[in-house]
Amino acid sequence: MESITKNAISIEKVQSSKIALVDFDNLAFGSVFSDHMLVCDYRNGAWENPKIVPYGPISLAPAAKIFHYGQSIFEGMKAYKDDTDSIFLFRPKDNHKRFNISASRMSMPELPEEYFMEGLKTLLELDKAWIPQSEGSAMYIRPFMFASGEGFHASPADAYKFMICLAPSGPYFAGKVKVLIEEKYSRSANGGVGYAKTGGNYAGQFHPTQLAKSKGYHQVIWTDDHKHENIEEAGAMNIFVRIGDTLITGPTSDRILDGITRKSVLEVAESEGIKTEVRTITVTEVVAAAKDGSLKEMFGAGTAAVISPIAGFGYRDTDYELQEVENSYAALFKKRITDIQYNRAKDPFGWRVEV
Template identity: 80%
Template sequence: MNNTALKIQVEKIKVSKIDQVDFDNLSFGSVFSDHMLVCDYKNGSWEAPKIVPYQPISLDPSAKIFHYGQSIFEGMKAYKDENDEIFLFRPLDNCRRLNISAKRMAMPELPEEFFMEGLTALLELDKDWIPRNAGSSLYIRPFMFASGTGFHASPANQYKFIIATAPSGSYFAGKVKVLIEEKYSRSANGGVGYAKAGGNYAGQFYPTQLAVEKGYNQVIWTDDNTHENIEEAGAMNIFVRIGDTLITGPTSDRILDGITRKSILEIAKDEGIATEVRKITVSELVEAAKKGTLKEMFGAGTAAVVSPIATFGYRDTDYDLPELENSYASRLKKRITDIQYNRAEDPFGWRFKV
């Protein structure tokens, strides 16, 4: 994409810190690349984005982000193929979802060209930070927050949009053990569950801590009203395989419209895997586990792509899932990652070359 349309101002870092990074031992999202994109909303409009060295942000103590939580974000990745060419995966979907979140949180929507051209310029500048190691990628975090000041409870009049990036290794490793949550809720009807608002994730931490204390890695969220329907797996969408059918819950104002979720459904259809988008009850899950027809459960999201679940707990009983040689989880993850890393054809038109 041509980056000249916006005439993005670039301030390069004086000395890169890339030589201090061990690219063979990257944890997730803890090392940050040299530059970031910054764009300010003032006087009713977005100013031109600029690229600056990665640095701390200075904010007034009365900035409304601290008081009323107007904060949204996205999660994306950039990939390098064996020829060092750079690719994104469905980036326009991230841009559109950011604006869906912004609208719900009474924040200004960001022009698509600011997002796409700004991101492309940032990746071209920091291209050496995109790792080529197997399973590694450059994690991209676009986010927006209220920078306007005042203690009055109302939307801010100023906002800041930033894209920061972090070279990262694989997100999850090992078997995941989850607990079905029956007391706490991630979101509610009419709420902000479908938006990628920071507070959604903050509210998950305490129930997850309680689950960890019981020996689990994560929680399975159920609906806020009856706690009878499976909704999400931690911070990811959830898929369940009963028999040979892959099932996931419908999106709603409680459930995030995951880009990986949508991709899995399309790939499954292309692979001839039977899929159903419908409510999944806890009782159906337990019954299938007892009968032996529950073959797989896995979370789906940008960071992990696919995270297989080995065990789920419900009312003081743990249910182990079988270990399958040719699981849907591994099959679908391979299809997605082969597209992302330009190792296979992309019949869906998802891959975006930078």
Template identity: 70%
Template sequence: MSSKIEIKRIDKSKIDSVDFNNLPFGSVFSDHMFTCTFKDGKWQNPIIEPFAPISLSPAAKIFHYGQSIFEGMKAYKDAEGNTLLFRPLDNCKRLNKSAERLVIPQIPEDVFMDGLKELLKVDEAWIPTNEGSSLYIRPFMFASGNGFHASPANEYKLIIATAPSGAYFAGKVKVLIEEKYARAANGGVGFAKAGGNYAAQFYPTQLAIEKGYNQVIWTDDNTHEFIEEAGAMNIFIRINDTLITSPTSDRILDGITRKSIIQIAEDMNIDVEVRKISVSEVIAAAQAGNLKEMFGAGTAAVISPIAGFGYQGSDYDLPELETPFAGILKKAITDIQTNKAKDPYGWRVVVK
């Protein structure tokens, strides 16, 4: 596939204007992007071209019926200067799982991987080497075909764009356990990385921010009794020395970082339970002094420790531990990602 990808390079790179020591997350964009079009029943015209605005008709169905999905990935540099990816085929599989649910044509793995790798070769200089930084990768697919009729489009775009980025969250994160709004419902699209899922989160999250919190802890849509996700991430809760996370479902994203944490924790002989956990159980553990940690897990932040949470007008602080699981697990994952440790799982992929 790589030999068929057309490459149009930018006339003059803007990289010299970027301060790689002060990178906000996802706000500075690399020189190029990969695009591919689904038309006449097939994916075609793969091209790497300068990062620039795209032109769409006002009748493009993305604007009217929300057929839009995305992924989040990262590229790293190791000490030898190799470009590394972390479990990229899992991202491709999940993108296609989302595509199926939103009736978007699935992208062949070779088209996805070849386009991604060629893009990283072209923009290799944009991959940060500073500690804690990486090249954030955003593949997304959307309906570009036209029409006001409420039906799937006949044309789609895949775009992969990248952004050199620093840390996603800085400082301590304080969250509010949600009692009214739900992120997703049974039979819905909560398991898919659909753009609309995130748009619907903004309002309750904003309400939480106005109360002094950083994010929302989502509970189940029916009773609001069970913990499900942390903002846009999966959530882990440590009670005594057991790490608990909710099982995936129609409502919960099958997080790649989540799966990695479970595997690494089990191999470290940390007790891991994948089960439903109620708000009342978390409150009881906090009151008894047994609630040791809560943290979010996702590609952007990797692991984001939670310093405290609010529920029904009361606030609960989590203890500051000398060797929290969050720190141990984050180091284990990032060391694999950046080739500072062995990768017994085959997760690390070198871009050649």
């Protein structure tokens, strides 16, 4: 695979920064964008040198295959700034690895690690002033790739564009989340693309999620595509269930994304001596545990919120509430992980990477 150095990345700086127009005390998630973005084209069977340019619109032909056959993938990451103004990433090589897994599944070219890491670090250094420093805030990072090659024939494109955009974001707080266990729609299927971070996976979630919201819920709990008997994901997050003192999450598969926060939760749990089980979780088991009081916690795990506690769930016209518990696993995991991310604690796992 190709390699690249920082010196090979060309930089075109903005003439005038828009940072003074941003209210960093009231940042919504993923809706404000920094001054610059990284762009790198794949043409004639090879990746060209990356460029950093002012953030702005891009031009594509109407026949670009992204519009017709949906070849697109992305990652979600964050950069954190500690009280000494140092910048840190959290498990970035895991993001790169998963990016290429997604690329392979979508018949897209893999991206060399140096392009991903050096491009990202150079962009973050350039827009360092945009990284918020207040509690719970971070720089959300969106690496993505899509088919820019043209043609109406149903086949992989011959050209692609890799980009990274940065969005300074405030604390992601969803409040008490109430979810609906889905019994009709499926997020993914065996042999499908559920394990890839491709745009269509998320587009397909919007309709059933809106239906759930119309019934008073915030999100959907996805179940298996065959009989809707097994709990698989919570909205766009991996799901964890605590029954008694045991933490349970489903195994990764063709249908379930191999979440980086998910892996981190499992490793923190092991270090804390918490019993974990990676196995199939049935809806019947969860409903029975809710009825007999052994269901202590349910929460989603993902980049945006890190941990998103679930306050209750609906199933077949019945709502089940979860009472707040002392010594919450969700609270423990969120503190352990965010303390590492923000350089407030030692990192015994080797997850934190300084830029």
